[in-house]
Amino acid sequence: MNEVTGAPGTSRPGGRTARVREAVLRAAGDAFADKGIGGVDLGEVARRAGVGKTTVYRRWGTVPGLVADMLAEMAESSLPRARTGDLDADLAALASLILATLTDARQGPLFKAVIAAAASDAQTAAALHRFYRVRIDEWSPCVDEAVARGDLPAGTDADEVIRALSAPLYYRFLVSGDPLDEAAAARAAAATAAAARAGAYT
Known part of the structure; x- marks a missing residue:
């Protein structure tokens, strides 16, 4: 599913065009990680990708347009969710995935x-x-399935459970500077599961 339909650079072509897109998105990600988005222009991305500047300007138009396509590609290619049949294991898997990404x-x-x-x-x-x-x-x-199994109260808001698990990890990542490690991920998963079972997200 393409979540940025209509934004610059979001069509899904094949062949050479697909290879150009892959090279440009890889180069853009490297440049943004190195210098921040404000420190990068499309010309630099084109140089890093080894493609013509006009190709990049014509296809993406602006740096935000390129960011939109890069995020769409990242969402589409991210690992699928765990399907363990156990809420605690599913939430632990998600916390581990977030930890691996942010670190x-x-x-x-x-x-x-x-x-x-x-x-x-x-x-x-x-x-x-x-x-x-x-x-x-x-x-x-995975939360809806836990509700269906009777492991969580009826009416539990699945989206809120996922947000609640992610929040403390992003807080450490962006704000507090506290250790972002396996222990933090395990605590986030366990605390979220306990709160959900107690009805905090109904």
């Missing part, structure tokens, strides 16, 4: 750059919101 040497700086840019650019913010909407939609069924 990755490339992905961590890239997400910081995108989140920082989203604070002042509406198009980047909208693309970031679409990215997280896709990820919540991917993982919320």
Whole structure:
């Protein structure tokens, strides 16, 4: 599912055009992770990707347009949710995935750059919101399935459970500077499961 239909650079072509898109998105991600989004222009991305500047300008138009396409591709290619049949295991798997992403040497700086840019650019913010909407939609069924099994109260808001698990990890990542490690991920998963069972998200 393409979550940025109609935004620049979001068609899904094949052949050479697909290879150009892949090269440009990879180069853009590297550049944004290195320098932040405000420090990069489309010309630099074209140079890093080894493609013509006019190709990049014609296809994406602006840096926010490129960010939108990059986030769409990341959402589409992210690992699918766990299907363990156990709420605690599913939430632990999600916490581990978030931890791995935020502490990755490339992905961590890239997400910081995108989140920082989203604070002042509406198009980047909208693309970031679409990215997280896709990820919540991917993982919320594990909560719905727990409700169906009787492991969680009826009426539990699956989206809120996923948000609640993610929030303390992003807080450590972006705000507090406290350790972001396996212990923090395990605590976030366990606390979210306990709160959900207690009816906090109904």
